[in-house]
Amino acid sequence: MVSGSRTRRKVVSALRMLAALMLAGGIYTLISPGAAANNAPLSAAAQEGKELYASCISCHGENGQGVPDRGPSLVGVGSAAVEFQVETGRMPAAGQNAQIERKPPQFDTNQARQLGAYIQEQFGGGPQFPADFDSAVKNGDIARGGELFRINCSSCHAFSGGGGALSSGKFAPSLAESSARDIYGAMLTGPQNMPVFGDNQLTPEQKYDVIAYVQTLQSDVDPGGWGLGRFGPTTEGIAIFLFGMVALAFAALWIAGKS
Amino acid sequence: MTEKSRFEIVREGARKDGIEIVHYESQFAPGSKTENRMVRIVAFFFLLSGFAGLAFVAAYVWWPFTDFPSVDGWEYAPGNSPMKGFTPILGLTLGVTLLALGLGILTWGKKLMPHEIAIQERHVGGSSPEERKLTGNTLAFIGQEFGLSRRPLLKVALAAPAAGLGAAALAVPVGMLIKDPHHPDIFFTTGFNPVNNNGKPVRLMREDNTYIRPEDVSVGGQITAFPATADGHGASNKYADSPVLLIHLRQQDADHLRGQLQNHSQNKLQNPSDPNSGGMYGNLVAYSKICTHAGCPASLYEQQTNKLLCPCHQSQFLITENARPVFGPATRRLPMLPIGLDEEGFLYAKSDFGGVPVGPAFWEKPEA
Numbered sequence: 108m109v110s111g112s113r114t115r116r117k118v119v120s121a122l123r124m125l126a127a128l129m130l131a132g133g134i135y136t137l138i139s140p141g142a143a144a145n146n147a148p149l150s151a152a153a154q155e156g157k158e159l160y161a162s163c164i165s166c167h168g169e170n171g172q173g174v175p176d177r178g179p180s181l182v183g184v185g186s187a188a189v190e191f192q193v194e195t196g197r198m199p200a201a202g203q204n205a206q207i208e209r210k211p212p213q214f215d216t217n218q219a220r221q222l223g224a225y226i227q228e229q230f231g232g233g234p235q236f237p238a239d240f241d242s243a244v245k246n247g248d249i250a251r252g253g254e255l256f257r258i259n260c261s262s263c264h265a266f267s268g269g270g271g272a273l274s275s276g277k278f279a280p281s282l283a284e285s286s287a288r289d290i291y292g293a294m295l296t297g298p299q300n301m302p303v304f305g306d307n308q309l310t311p312e313q314k315y316d317v318i319a320y321v322q323t324l325q326s327d328v329d330p331g332g333w334g335l336g337r338f339g340p341t342t343e344g345i346a347i348f349l350f351g352m353v354a355l356a357f358a359a360l361w362i363a364g365k366s
Numbered sequence: 367m368t369e370k371s372r373f374e375i376v377r378e379g380a381r382k383d384g385i386e387i388v389h390y391e392s393q394f395a396p397g398s399k400t401e402n403r404m405v406r407i408v409a410f411f412f413l414l415s416g417f418a419g420l421a422f423v424a425a426y427v428w429w430p431f432t433d434f435p436s437v438d439g440w441e442y443a444p445g446n447s448p449m450k451g452f453t454p455i456l457g458l459t460l461g462v463t464l465l466a467l468g469l470g471i472l473t474w475g476k477k478l479m480p481h482e483i484a485i486q487e488r489h490v491g492g493s494s495p496e497e498r499k500l501t502g503n504t505l506a507f508i509g510q511e512f513g514l515s516r517r518p519l520l521k522v523a524l525a526a527p528a529a530g531l532g533a534a535a536l537a538v539p540v541g542m543l544i545k546d547p548h549h550p551d552i553f554f555t556t557g558f559n560p561v562n563n564n565g566k567p568v569r570l571m572r573e574d575n576t577y578i579r580p581e582d583v584s585v586g587g588q589i590t591a592f593p594a595t596a597d598g599h600g601a602s603n604k605y606a607d608s609p610v611l612l613i614h615l616r617q618q619d620a621d622h623l624r625g626q627l628q629n630h631s632q633n634k635l636q637n638p639s640d641p642n643s644g645g646m647y648g649n650l651v652a653y654s655k656i657c658t659h660a661g662c663p664a665s666l667y668e669q670q671t672n673k674l675l676c677p678c679h680q681s682q683f684l685i686t687e688n689a690r691p692v693f694g695p696a697t698r699r700l701p702m703l704p705i706g707l708d709e710e711g712f713l714y715a716k717s718d719f720g721g722v723p724v725g726p727a728f729w730e731k732p733e734a
Contacts, residue, residue: 274668
């Protein structure tokens with residue numbers, strides 16, 4: 108009996124231990140965020156984006172960790188940065204240069220958003236476009252935007268948004284082709300060497316104001332000639348003045364010689 | 367008689383050169399009424415020139431004007447020009463000096479010099495010693511024909527523009543040595559000096575007079591900050607030398623800069639265990655926006671390379687090495703504004719750029 112009761116006690120304590128371990132493990136599995144995220148299903152858009160991400164793997168790595176000397180990590184960059192880079196055609200990049208420039212995009216807007224959704228959901232979130240962007244952006248105040256533009260943007264992009272030179276072959280691009288989403292995404296995420304203008308610094312409303320102002324600049328059409336970043340066709344003016352004056356002087360001499 | 371014979375020599379010499387003086391005649395009979403009138407006109411112009419030159423000096427020294435726009439007159443209003451006619455009066459007097467001198471010389475040349483027609487054949491080769499002697503005589507004759515010895519009034523009158531112009535040319539450089547043009551301390555203090563905030567430390571603010579919290583600047587972002595002075599004009603021209611660029615560096619860049627700052631006694635950590643005891647607050651750092659080369663706003667910030675560019679002459683400052691100039695004409699670092707956090711959670715200036723003058727070099731600027 109003694110030996111029998113000892114055996115039974117051992118079995119009972121082993122079972123108790125097993126139950127405790129299973130309980131602890133189960134709770135851990137339930138509340139652990141990492142494990143949960145890995146298991147969480149991707150949204151439909153992100154699933155589509157996952158397919159498209161094949162184009163990005165060679166430089167940014169399978170898990171968005173980046174590849175040394177090729178591409179930076181995408182962990183935490185957020186969907187806004189992805190949409191800006193892809194929609195302006197900067198990504199996928201053609202090569203490693205001083206600056207990666209705007210070119211015809213390889214993916215359409217929908218695909219860019221799917222890629223953004225995938226990187227947002229899979230590699231840790233970052234800045235995102237507001238859900239009501241397309242309607243809210245129409246409420247921008249041009250006058251206030253002009254003030255903000257002159258304070259925050261004009262030092263690099265020039266007063267007329269024509270852009271300007273930076274160091275070692277880099278430059279602030281012209282804003283002539285930038286869409287509202289491009290401008291918003293650039294301010295929010297600070298692509299390449301552009302400083303970040305987070306929502307604490309320029310609220311979404313202030314960003315809409317800046318966009319409204321830039322769109323006004325864009326709708327201003329140069330009257331003709333070489334615009335020199337909205338400075339005006341001064342080169343043509345000088346040429347006309349110099350050549351025209353010389354021509355007139357010779358005409359006067361010719362007339363005087365005739366008489 | 368010497369005059370006559372000298373002219374004959376000149377004519378003979380000219381002939382030897384193949385030059386025939388076919389016509390030579392004074393415009394007015396020497397000593398005639400008309401000539402005297404011309405002499406007086408020339409003398410009048412010279413005297414006018416001399417007086418205008420002296421007037422320039424007098425205006426430069428005594429004309430009232432406001433020394434510095436920041437003392438008063440920084441705000442534009444009609445008639446509230448800081449110079450109050452100073453520049454126009456300088457331009458007017460110097461202009462009259464030069465114009466009258468020119469008119470005097472012109473009149474002299476046109477009216478008092480004889481009319482001459484000479485015809486010369488071209489020749490080859492150099493001139494013989496004899497010819498050179500003749501040429502010397504010719505020049506002496508021309509000097510004589512200016513008639514300074516015959517017209518002593520002109521000699522005296524010429525002294526006037528000489529004195530006036532000379533004084534005008536000397537007034538500016540000598541004046542700067544006599545009167546220090548720099549307002550006391552104006553280049554040594556900015557709006558971040560507690561003097562401008564009733565002795566209390568000055569907070570950083572945006573252009574719309576709102577204070578700045580550390581979280582308002584995103585990582586990789588920057589913001590232009592102004593001194594929140596008691597008079598509420600911190601973001602105006604009154605404190606035009608004060609704006610700073612407040613930059614939020616990335617962690618590793620900020621660590622690098624903190625390491626660099628250890629060599630700069632001004633902004634290094636006072637307490638090695640407290641990262642906020644130096645010139646930086648967290649990963650935030652503020653540098654003067656006024657380029658040390660020519661005073662332009664250096665505000666083109668590259669967030670990946672951490673370079674700050676000045677658009678005027680392409681100077682570049684490397685922020686992570688305490689704003690060391692790495693390219694372009696600037697030779698001095700941008701001064702750092704040491705910042706801290708006050709009890710209400712707003713950024714403030716711990717001192718006025720640590721006493722380092724902002725902006726371009728000037729005569730009394732100490733070596734930093």
